[in-house]
Amino acid sequence: xxxxxxxxxxxxxxxxxxxxxxxxxxxxxxxxxxxxxxxxxxxxxxxxxxxxxxxxxxxxxxxxxxxxxxxxxxxxxxxxxxxxxxxxxxxxxxxxxxxxxxxxxxxx
Amino acid sequence: xxxxxxxxxxxxxxxxxxxxxxxxxxxxxxxxxxxxxxxxxxxxxxxxxxxxxxxxxxxxxxxxxxxxxxxxxxxxxxxxxxxxxxxxxxxxxxxxxxxxxxxxxxxxxxxxxx
Numbered sequence: 391x392x393x394x395x396x397x398x399x400x401x402x403x404x405x406x407x408x409x410x411x412x413x414x415x416x417x418x419x420x421x422x423x424x425x426x427x428x429x430x431x432x433x434x435x436x437x438x439x440x441x442x443x444x445x446x447x448x449x450x451x452x453x454x455x456x457x458x459x460x461x462x463x464x465x466x467x468x469x470x471x472x473x474x475x476x477x478x479x480x481x482x483x484x485x486x487x488x489x490x491x492x493x494x495x496x497x498x
Numbered sequence: 499x500x501x502x503x504x505x506x507x508x509x510x511x512x513x514x515x516x517x518x519x520x521x522x523x524x525x526x527x528x529x530x531x532x533x534x535x536x537x538x539x540x541x542x543x544x545x546x547x548x549x550x551x552x553x554x555x556x557x558x559x560x561x562x563x564x565x566x567x568x569x570x571x572x573x574x575x576x577x578x579x580x581x582x583x584x585x586x587x588x589x590x591x592x593x594x595x596x597x598x599x600x601x602x603x604x605x606x607x608x609x610x611x612x
Contacts, residue, residue, distance in 0.1 A: 392540065394540070423600065423601075425603075430605060430606075431586055431588075431605060431606035431608070432603060432604065432605035432606060433588060433590075433603035433606075434603070435600040435601055435602065435603070438599075438600045476540070476541070478540075478541075486543060487540075488540030488541040488542075489540055490538060490539060490540045491540070
């Protein structure tokens, strides 16, 4: 079993829909990262958070430390949001745990 | 603009051949990392370096080698000992050690066996 589990694995949405991607982890972490991988393969770091909530544009990331759960929300989704979203956790032992990613397709 | 440059974008290797993947960063980051990505799997750490002339093995270092002679450069060599090298390879860097620091990624190199 992977230390970081994401759901769903694949997600198709209509443009404008509100999207939620979930991430659960079974190990102790000090920070949770959300990454976006474009179809060409390049990865962009979206958020790094250790508590609460962060917002950037139409993207919102939340984390519940007690429940070991994080969510990434996309409001007013757009076809350009189509990508693979990866959740990853780091801990003070210098370990970095990656989820397998959620593939999002937003249809016009 | 500052960033990480990986080259080449696509690379083909013959059986028994060593190949080297380039990773250069102009972000003045101390730490650099190499990951391997296979379909349906999360990224796996191959090697990382926290400072020039020093590097550590990650989870899947067998069949790979690295060097860190300059702060800006962290090339990865896929040796003939790596029996299943076909994968997507990503290089990343961070200001210092990765814990609690965002990582900046390159665009990746896709390696295939001829």
